[in-house]
Amino acid sequence: DTAVSQTPKYLVTQMGNDKSIKCEQNLGHDTMYWYKQDSKKFLKIMFSYNNKELIINETVPNRFSPKSPDKAHLNLHINSLELGDSAVYFCASSQDFRALRQFFGPGTRLTVL
Amino acid sequence: TQLLEQSPQFLSIQEGENLTVYCNSSSVFSSLQWYRQEPGEGPVLLVTVVTGGEVKKLKRLTFQFGDARKDSSLHITAAQPGDTGLYLCAAGGGSNYQLIWGAGTKLIIKP
Structure with a gap:
C-alpha cells in the first residue's frame, strides 16, 4: 500500500491555466506538507497543515492555495x-x-x- | 538565516571506491537527518542523529553528527551502483518545527 500518494505524476499545461495537485496519506499522520523542488534540486517548504489547520505558510505567491478537507488529504x-x-x-x-x-x-x- | 551547505554538489566515482559527503552549518541544530532521493521519487529517510558526536551505521553507510551539532558527514564504503541518488541533509530546529534542507549531493556510482 502506498503511504503518501500524489496525482497526477506529470502535469503539462499552458501559461495562464489553473491546475490542482492532490495528495493523500494513509499513515494516520496529523501533519502534511507541500514542497517545491526546483531544477537545482533544492527542496523549499511551501505550506504545512496540522489537523487541517495551516501552520506553515512560507513566502509563496497567493496564486498557490492549499486546501485540507481532512487530515489525510492536502x-x-x-x-x-x-x-x-x-x-x-x-x-x-x-x-x-x-x-x-x-x-x-x-x-x-x-x-x- | 539558518543554512545547510552540502559538499560536494556532485560526485561521480567507480564502483568499489569509498566516499564522504558533508553537511555543514554555522548554526547549532537539535537533530540532523539524511535522506536519499532516487530519480522520479521522493526523498526517503536514511538516518536521524541527535547527539553531538553520534555515529550511526547502516550497512556500508556511516553517518556522524559533529560534536558541536553544526555539521554531519556521510561515508560510504565500497560504493555500489545502487547507492546512486541525491543525498539530502535536513536539520531540525527551524521555526514552527520545520526542517531546514541542504541543496543535496548528487552521487553517481559507475559500474
Missing part, C-alpha cells in the same frame, strides 16, 4: 500558472508537527509551457 491549487512554476512538487506527511521524520510522495512534475 491538495494544492495553482491559479494563472507561470513559466517559473515549472518544478517538481512533493507532498509529505509526518506523525505530528514536531516529528522529525517526513514521508514523501513520489512527486508531481509540473511543466508550464
Whole structure:
C-alpha cells in the first residue's frame, strides 16, 4: 500500500491555466506538507497543515492555495500558472508537527509551457 | 538565516571506491537527518542523529553528527551502483518545527 500518494505524476499545461495537485496519506499522520523542488534540486517548504489547520505558510505567491478537507488529504491549487512554476512538487506527511521524520510522495512534475 | 551547505554538489566515482559527503552549518541544530532521493521519487529517510558526536551505521553507510551539532558527514564504503541518488541533509530546529534542507549531493556510482 502506498503511504503518501500524489496525482497526477506529470502535469503539462499552458501559461495562464489553473491546475490542482492532490495528495493523500494513509499513515494516520496529523501533519502534511507541500514542497517545491526546483531544477537545482533544492527542496523549499511551501505550506504545512496540522489537523487541517495551516501552520506553515512560507513566502509563496497567493496564486498557490492549499486546501485540507481532512487530515489525510492536502491538495494544492495553482491559479494563472507561470513559466517559473515549472518544478517538481512533493507532498509529505509526518506523525505530528514536531516529528522529525517526513514521508514523501513520489512527486508531481509540473511543466508550464 | 539558518543554512545547510552540502559538499560536494556532485560526485561521480567507480564502483568499489569509498566516499564522504558533508553537511555543514554555522548554526547549532537539535537533530540532523539524511535522506536519499532516487530519480522520479521522493526523498526517503536514511538516518536521524541527535547527539553531538553520534555515529550511526547502516550497512556500508556511516553517518556522524559533529560534536558541536553544526555539521554531519556521510561515508560510504565500497560504493555500489545502487547507492546512486541525491543525498539530502535536513536539520531540525527551524521555526514552527520545520526542517531546514541542504541543496543535496548528487552521487553517481559507475559500474
